[in-house]
Amino acid sequence: MELREFNNQVHPTPDYPSPYGSQHSLRLRTVPAQETSAAQFDWAPPPEDAEDSNEPRNLRELPLHMGLKRAVWQVQQMRTPVVSSSWNIKQSQTFRRFCEVAKYVLSYFVLWKRGIQMIGGHFGGGVQSYFLFLRFLVILNFLSSLLIAAFVLIPSIVFRSMNFNSTIPTVNLTGVEICLQYDPKPDTLMVFITYVLDLISGTGFMEYSYLFYGYYNNSMVESDGFSYNIPLAYLLTASFYFLFCFICMIIRMGGTARVAVVTGGGATGGYSTLVFTGWDHGLQGERTTNLKQSNFRNRLQVDLEEERLKKKAASLTLGQTVSLYALRVFLNIVVLILIGATFYGIAKATQFSQLKQKETTGFVALLLQYLPSMVITASNFVVPLLCDKIALLEKYSPSTTVILALLRAVFLRLVSLGVLLYTLWEQITCEGDIYKENCIPCNYYYNEYKCWETRVGQEMYKLTLFDFLITIATLILVEFPRRIVVDHCSCKLTQWVGRQEFLVAPNVLALVYSQTVVWTGAFFCPLLPFINTIKFILFYYCKKITLFQNCQPATRNFRSTTSNFFFLLVLVFGWMLATMVLLYSVTKIHPSYGCGPFRFYPTMWEVVPQATEMLNNTSAEFLFYIGSQKFSIPLFIFSCVLLCYVSALTSVHGKSVALLKSQCKLEQRDKQFLVRQIEELNATVQKEQREPQQPQRGTDTATRWNQHDNYAFARDEDPRPY
Amino acid sequence: MGGTASKLPKELLSEYQELTFLTKQEILLAHKRFSELQGRENGPYGSRVSMEKILTLPELKSNPFRKRICYVFSTCDLGDGSLSFEDFLDLLSAFSDSATLEIKSHYAFRIFDFDDDGTLDARDLEKLVNCLTGETDDTRLTAEEMRQLLNNILEESDIDKDGTVNLSEFQHVISRSPDFVSSFKIVL
Numbered sequence: 001m002e003l004r005e006f007n008n009q010v011h012p013t014p015d016y017p018s019p020y021g022s023q024h025s026l027r028l029r030t031v032p033a034q035e036t037s038a039a040q041f042d043w044a045p046p047p048e049d050a051e052d053s054n055e056p057r058n059l060r061e062l063p064l065h066m067g068l069k070r071a072v073w074q075v076q077q078m079r080t081p082v083v084s085s086s087w088n089i090k091q092s093q094t095f096r097r098f099c100e101v102a103k104y105v106l107s108y109f110v111l112w113k114r115g116i117q118m119i120g121g122h123f124g125g126g127v128q129s130y131f132l133f134l135r136f137l138v139i140l141n142f143l144s145s146l147l148i149a150a151f152v153l154i155p156s157i158v159f160r161s162m163n164f165n166s167t168i169p170t171v172n173l174t175g176v177e178i179c180l181q182y183d184p185k186p187d188t189l190m191v192f193i194t195y196v197l198d199l200i201s202g203t204g205f206m207e208y209s210y211l212f213y214g215y216y217n218n219s220m221v222e223s224d225g226f227s228y229n230i231p232l233a234y235l236l237t238a239s240f241y242f243l244f245c246f247i248c249m250i251i252r253m254g255g256t257a258r259v260a261v262v263t264g265g266g267a268t269g270g271y272s273t274l275v276f277t278g279w280d281h282g283l284q285g286e287r288t289t290n291l292k293q294s295n296f297r298n299r300l301q302v303d304l305e306e307e308r309l310k311k312k313a314a315s316l317t318l319g320q321t322v323s324l325y326a327l328r329v330f331l332n333i334v335v336l337i338l339i340g341a342t343f344y345g346i347a348k349a350t351q352f353s354q355l356k357q358k359e360t361t362g363f364v365a366l367l368l369q370y371l372p373s374m375v376i377t378a379s380n381f382v383v384p385l386l387c388d389k390i391a392l393l394e395k396y397s398p399s400t401t402v403i404l405a406l407l408r409a410v411f412l413r414l415v416s417l418g419v420l421l422y423t424l425w426e427q428i429t430c431e432g433d434i435y436k437e438n439c440i441p442c443n444y445y446y447n448e449y450k451c452w453e454t455r456v457g458q459e460m461y462k463l464t465l466f467d468f469l470i471t472i473a474t475l476i477l478v479e480f481p482r483r484i485v486v487d488h489c490s491c492k493l494t495q496w497v498g499r500q501e502f503l504v505a506p507n508v509l510a511l512v513y514s515q516t517v518v519w520t521g522a523f524f525c526p527l528l529p530f531i532n533t534i535k536f537i538l539f540y541y542c543k544k545i546t547l548f549q550n551c552q553p554a555t556r557n558f559r560s561t562t563s564n565f566f567f568l569l570v571l572v573f574g575w576m577l578a579t580m581v582l583l584y585s586v587t588k589i590h591p592s593y594g595c596g597p598f599r600f601y602p603t604m605w606e607v608v609p610q611a612t613e614m615l616n617n618t619s620a621e622f623l624f625y626i627g628s629q630k631f632s633i634p635l636f637i638f639s640c641v642l643l644c645y646v647s648a649l650t651s652v653h654g655k656s657v658a659l660l661k662s663q664c665k666l667e668q669r670d671k672q673f674l675v676r677q678i679e680e681l682n683a684t685v686q687k688e689q690r691e692p693q694q695p696q697r698g699t700d701t702a703t704r705w706n707q708h709d710n711y712a713f714a715r716d717e718d719p720r721p722y
Numbered sequence: 723m724g725g726t727a728s729k730l731p732k733e734l735l736s737e738y739q740e741l742t743f744l745t746k747q748e749i750l751l752a753h754k755r756f757s758e759l760q761g762r763e764n765g766p767y768g769s770r771v772s773m774e775k776i777l778t779l780p781e782l783k784s785n786p787f788r789k790r791i792c793y794v795f796s797t798c799d800l801g802d803g804s805l806s807f808e809d810f811l812d813l814l815s816a817f818s819d820s821a822t823l824e825i826k827s828h829y830a831f832r833i834f835d836f837d838d839d840g841t842l843d844a845r846d847l848e849k850l851v852n853c854l855t856g857e858t859d860d861t862r863l864t865a866e867e868m869r870q871l872l873n874n875i876l877e878e879s880d881i882d883k884d885g886t887v888n889l890s891e892f893q894h895v896i897s898r899s900p901d902f903v904s905s906f907k908i909v910l
Contacts, residue, residue, distance in 0.1 A: 060743050060815070063828040065797045066808035069741045104745060117909060259900045271871060272879040272887075272895045275847070276830070277902040279854055281785060281817060282909065289784040290856070297855040297863065304867050307874075664894070665881055 111135055115544060120282055123502065123547065129564055130504045130511075131540065137515055138536045140248055144241050144522070145530035151237040152526055153210060155228055159219050179442035182214070182450045182594025197362070200465060201369050202458040202525075211461070213524045214454035214595035231597040231607045235586070238523045242579055245519070249572055256565040270303065291552060328394050335387055339412055342379040343419045349375040350423035354448070372423075372459070373466040376416050380513070384409040384506065406505055410570050413513045414577055417463075421520065421581060424459065428452045429589055443590035451595040453524045453585075460521025460528065467514055468535050475546050483550040502551040507543075508567045511536075516574030520581050742815035743825075751910050752814055755779070756807050773803035776810075781908050786853040790833045817908035826906045827896040831889050841886035847872055 059073055107113065112135060120128035190198075190205075198204030208215055220229045278296065283289055316324075353371040360368060387408045396404065428449050430436040438445045449455050479500050486499050518532045587605045591598035598604045612620050625631055730753050738749050759771050759779070773792045782788045792803035795813040805813070815821060816829045834842055836849045848868060855861055863871065879887050879895045887895075896902050 059741055061822055061825055063825060065795070065812050066741060067797065070737070073737075073741065100739075100745065104747065120904075270878075271874040273899045275851060275854065275871075275875060276834070276879075276892065276895055277899040277905060279787070280905040281787075282905070282907050284780055284784065286784045289786070293786070293854065293856040293861060297861060300851075300855065300863065300871060301867065304870055307870075661894075669882075671882065 111139065112540065119544065119547065123288075123551075126504045126563075127502050127547065130502075130507055131543075133508055133564070133567060134511060134536060134540055134543075136248075136252065137511060138533060138540070140245060141515075141518070141529045141533040141536060144245065145527070145533055147241055147244065148237055148522075148526050148529060151233050152216070152230075155233065156210065156216050156230060159221055159228075159230070160217065179446050179593035182592070193362075197366050200462075201366055202461045207454060207458070211525060211527050212454040212457045213526070213597075214451040214592070216526075216597045218597045218599045229607075229611060231601075231604075232611045234526075234597050235604060235607055238582065241522060241529075242519070242575070242582065246572075246575060249568055249575065253565060253568045253572075256568065274299070274303075324395065331390050331394050335390060335408060338383055338386060339408075339415075342383055342412065342416060345379065346372065346375050346416055346419045347423050350420055351427070354424075354427050358448070370462060370466055372420050373463050376420065376463070377466065377470055379416060380409075380413055383412055387412075406509070406566070409506065409509055410512075410573070413509060414516060414574060417513070417516060417520070418577060420459070420463075424456060428455075442593060444592070449592075451592045452589075453592060453596055456585075457521055457524030457528075460517055461525050461531075463517045464514065464521070464528065464532060464535065467510070467517070468538070471510070471539065472542060475542055479546050479550045499552040500546075500550050502547055504563070509570070511539075512567065512571050512574055515571060516578055519575060519578030522578075523582055523585070738811055742811050743818045743820045743822075744811065744815050748814065748818065748910070749811065752811060753807070755910060756810050770798060770804040770806050771810075773805075776803075776805055781910060785908075786857075787833050790836065794829065794832045814908070814910065817906065819907065819909070823897065823903055824893070826903060827893045828889070830896070830902075830906060831892045834892075841888045842892065843886040844872055844876070847875060847887075 059069055059076075062069055062072065064072070112131075116128060116131050116135065119131055194204065198206050202211065206212075210216075216230065216234065218231050220231070221227065280292070283292055350372045353368050356368050357365060384405065388405050391405050394404075425432075428444055430439040430445055433439070438447065444452055482500055514532065514535070518528050521528045585604070587603055589603070591601060591604050593599060598607065601607060601610075612623055615623070730750065735746065735749060738744065739746060742749070744752070756771065759775050760769070761775075773789070773796075776792055777783060777788050782791065785791070789803065791813065792805060793801070795809045795816075796803045796805055797809055798804045798806075816825055831842070834846060834850050836846045837843075842850075851868065851871060852862055855863060862868075876885065876887070879891050881891050881894070882888075
């Protein structure tokens with residue numbers, strides 16, 4: 001073939017062979033050669049390997065430059081038979097083009113795509129993962145608020161404005177008349193400051209509005225064949241909302257988990273992975289690059305030093321190890337005491353706030369109302385700092401320290417919310433004892449909590465709002481001044497403090513906490529997901545501004561993939577906490593008599609059995625069957641079996657990955673062994689040839705061959721594909 | 723073919739879509755940026771843009787591997803790193819969102835192979851680490867640290883113990899890192 005001869009002319013046999021000696025085998029390949037110097041390695045693989053099916057995918061995947069790819073494409077076009085498959089090819093091509101157009105159109109609808117790309121470019125993958133998480137939560141909250149609006153809010157507005165005749169079930173109400181009194185309607189004339197206070201604390205005019213549970217009526221509308229049961233809709237919407245969030249989170253976790261299993265954990269091979277994959281090519285700007293380079297150097301130096309220390313630590317004496325472990329145990333106890341003190345503080349603050357709320361008015365009342373939120377936020381700020389410092393003393397490896405700090409912070413945040421809820425529960429249900437003096441007629445603490453669901457909703461509303469205000473205040477009062485001081489004042493102290501670093505983990509935990517609060521409060525404050533959507537959208541813009549204006553890139557490289565999975569896992573924990581609260585309040589606590597859609601039911605759950613009684617026989621029987629033991633226990637067993645199967649499959653895949661890796665290593669060692677055998681054989685042959693004769697040209701080539709090559713395979717039989 | 727900011731003909735556009743991982747908008751944007759770089763250049767290379775001009779792009783200006791990237795993707799016979807428009811598209815395709823791991827790792831290997839001999843030996847690795855930490859004297863690692871680091875890298879990734887990292891060993895290391903695909907990205 002002409003091309004082969006052409007190749008011959010351009011690539012003469014080199015004097016020194018490259019490790020693959022590819023010049024020999026390339027001569028046999030029909031690739032138009034570049035005029036490169038002999039020292040350069042030619043990377044073009046043979047084009048005959050391209051398959052006909054799946055051609056475009058394969059074309060792009062060829063690591064050739066454009067001219068060669070075009071030549072391959074033309075060869076393939078000439079080869080494909082014109083008669084039968086051209087129509088198929090055209091059809092698949094048009095389909096693929098349609099898919100690309102569809103992807104392009106859909107990409108317009110992706111929220112903040114350009115902004116997040118820019119953030120990733122300037123600050124790396126870790127910070128970008130925070131914003132991706134934020135975007136996921138925004139979309140989740142938006143869809144949930146649409147769900148709630150469609151099934152609860154809009155029907156309520158419609159029915160209220162049209163004054164439908166609602167059928168209220170007749171209930172024996174003797175003896176509980178006192179519980180029915182609930183009159184939150186505000187005065188029509190209000191001082192402006194009262195207006196603002198009511199807005200922030202959810203009382204007054206805000207209390208008797210669609211924002212809170214208490215405003216919704218227990219109307220069951222039936223007219224002309226159209227029937228709508230508001231209480232049932234309220235309950236079912238809440239459960240579907242929780243299910244929907246759970247499914248979204250699981251789907252998102254599935255993607256990240258799959259990657260983690262495929263790469264087998266990813267923590268091994270630290271140095272080579274860091275050096276080969278550590279550079280983020282999306283970074284732009286001289287200062288960002290210099291910072292990243294110095295971070296790299298720091299990280300390498302720290303890792304190398306840690307390795308040296310580890311070698312030293314492995315040779316610790318018994319006494320030193322014992323003292324180290326004793327120190328760790330002591331510090332863990334200190335951390336537990338710290339967290340316990342926080343819980344005690346929160347409980348006390350909540351009790352104090354609930355008791356004193358009625359006695360004071362005005363600004364002091366507002367402060368008292370926000371007291372639990374303030375204590376929680378303060379502890380969430382102070383205690384993780386202390387835990388970080390303590391963790392440094394414990395002398396774990398850096399990765400363990402990070403994970404421990406995160407776990408402690410998560411524990412603190414979620415359980416502090418739980419303590420607040422527990423305290424509320426204690427007050428509302430008189431510590432669960434409905435025969436206590438305060439709870440006698442109404443089964444809940446009537447005097448203080450005329451509409452306890454609204455009160456719980458108000459607490460969650462205040463938590464959300466306070467969290468938002470604190471974040472904005474931190475931005476304005478701490479981060480901007482810090483940047484101004486660092487930039488304009490060049491004394492040593494400010495340079496040591498340096499610019500704000502955007503720490504991903506605490507920020508993501510703040511998001512998880514806010515979302516858990518929203519989930520807990522969504523049942524009692526139906527508009528809370530909508531408020532949260534707006535809050536997170538504002539968060540996005542504020543955090544982006546502060547990121548670009550005030551922050552420097554992170555000093556520690558952030559493993560985004562494994563951390564993504566961890567953050568979603570923590571979000572699921574938050575979801576579980578909220579679900580427990582929902583289930584308990586729906587099934588155990590008596591709803592308020594004076595307000596809300598579940599006014600006259602013994603528990604909120606009672607709506608469902610009463611509604612199923614009104615269904616016709618077959619549907620009712622079907623529902624009873626699904627709920628019965630005959631169905632649910634086999635279903636449970638089946639899902640356990642499925643879970644075991646899937647986890648067994650996962651572990652098998654992981655094991656086969658490890659097996660293939662070790663097989664790779666063994667094959668290389670076998671090759672080395674064979675090479676050494678051949679070298680020894682050659683040496684003995686050489687010796688025999690040398691004795692009778694003078695060194696010949698053949699032995700010269702053999703000597704040269706042995707000196708330079710590590711592989712003795714025939715060049716054109718080299719099976720290594722790439 | 724210098725100077726005129728011509729529009730890209732439709733057949734070429736669809737051909738580029740077939741042969742690269744870029745979408746239509748990305749190809750058009752690349753064409754626009756490349757035409758801006760060409761300016762009035764009308765030299766003997768015709769439609770090629772010299773390496774100095776390519777390196778004025780903000781996406782490449784401060785990348786420590788910018789010169790190697792230009793050399794790897796350049797098809798110029800003189801080996802001076804100048805890029806034609808098709809070379810530029812190849813570059814963007816390898817660094818794009820939808821490029822596969824195999825393509826990215828292949829080109830990453832070529833970029834890191836400073837002496838173009840098909841393997842990463844200790845000299846290549848040392849130059850690579852110096853690019854990552856900074857080229858000036860006070861930003862380099864000490865000789866002792868460099869030696870320790872190179873030993874560790876070769877121990878982890880050199881499976882056949884020949885003192886160099888070849889392409890399959892490199893791809894093996896890359897496949898274990900899930901963040902590589904997202905960090906080996908340049909978007910205009």
